[in-house]
Amino acid sequence: MGQLLISLPVFLILSVIQTVAISRISIIAGSGDIVMLALIAWIVIDEEGNHLGWAIISGFLISILSAMPIVTVFGIYITASILARIARRIFWQSPILALFSTIILATIMKFLIEIFTLQYLGIPAPFILSLTSVLLPTLVLNIFYTFPIYVLMGDIAHWISPKDEIYA
C-alpha cells in the first residue's frame, strides 16, 4: 500500500516531465515515453511490488493528459507491466536484459495498440510511414532514456525498501 502511495507522486512528476519536455524532444515524429520506461524499470527492479497498481496509476495519469482513448492508454500500460513481469521471470539472472527486452517489446506493442486504435477510429495512419517515422525513432529515444530512468527508479525503489535486496 505504501509503495502504491509513493508511486502516485513519482508517476505524477514523470507524467508532467513527459508532457512538458519529453514529448517535445522528438526524432522525426517519434518521442519517448518515460512513464512507461519508469513502470517497466520499477517492475524489473522490484519484483514484489504492486505491478498492476502501478500500471493503473500511470495509465490513469497519462489518460488525463492524452487524447488517446482511456482504454488504449490502460491497455498500453497494463501490457507493458505484464511484459516486464514475464521478462523478469525469463531473464531473472540479468535484470538489464529483462529491462531492454521489455522496453523494445513494450514500445512495439504500444505502437501496434495505438495504430490499431487510430485505424479503429477512422484516423488515417499509414502503417509503413508510422513504422519508419514513429516507431523506430521512438524506439531509439526509449532506449536512450532507459538507463537514466533505470538508475532513478533503482534509487526510488531502494529508498522505499532499503532492507530488500532489490538488485538481483
Next chain:
Amino acid sequence: MKSIDPKRLRNIIATMVVIGLILLSLSGVLRPFLGVVLDPFVAMQRWLSERFMALYDFFTLPRDVTELLQRNAELENEVSNLQSQVIQLQEQLRETEVLYSLLDFARARPQDQYIAAAVIGQDPSPFLHYVIIDRGSDDGIRYGMPVVTQQGLVGRVDAVTSSAARVQLITDPGAVVNIKFQNKSENAQIQGSVTGEIMLEMVSQTISINSGEILLTSGLGGNYPTDILVGQVSEIEKTENNLFQSAVVQPVVDFNAMRAVLVITNFERINIQPLLPDQG
C-alpha cells in the same frame, strides 16, 4: 674692552644663521636650493618604499589571497544572480514580444474576442498532435473553440478542465479543416498526418494550383471562423488517375516553438451532424 665669550658668540651666530635661514626659506629664496638637496632623498625614499612594500606584499600575500578568493566567490555569486536575472528578463521579453504579437493579431480582428493562454504541454502519444494550454472552463474556454496565434490557425479546443484545456492542432491526423485559396474561389480541405505534415486534399483536377499559394479557412462546416491564415502550398502531387489532386501544405504557425495562443471565445461552433444523411 670687555671681550665676548667665544661660546656665547658662537650661539649668537648660530641663532642668527638659523633665523636667516628661516627668513630666506619663508621668502622662497631657498626653494631651488632645497629642491636640489632634497631630490636625492626623495628618490631614495621612493626606492626604499617600493622595496618595503614589495616585501610587505610578499609576507601579507596569503591573507590577501584568502580575501581575494572570498571576494571572487562573492562576485561570482553576484554574476550568477545577474545572469539568472538576465535569463529571466530575456524570457519575460520573449513572452512580452509574443503577447504583443498576439495583441496585434487581436486588434486586426476586432470582431473576435480572445483569451490568451500559454502552451504548457504536449500529448504524450507521438501519433497525436495535441497541446495543453493553461486556461480552462473557469476562464471561459469551451469545447470546439478555435485557437490561433498571430501567425495563423493553430487548431481547436478538444477537451476542457476547470484550469486547462487540450487543443487539437491542425497537424493532428484526425484534424480536418475546410479551406479556400486566397486568390481563387475554390474550396478544399487540409488534413494532418502522424508525421505532422499537412496535406491539401479534395482539390479537383481541373483546378490549377501553384506552389506558394496562400490558404485561408473557409468557414464551411462551422468549425472555424473564416479568413484565418492556415499556410501555403509547397509541394503539389498531381496524378492523372486520381480523382483529386493533393499538395503538401507548409503551415504558417511554427508548432514546435509555440509558446502562447489565443482562444477565440465568441465563435459559435455549428453542429451540422443532424443535417448530414444517416450513414447507417
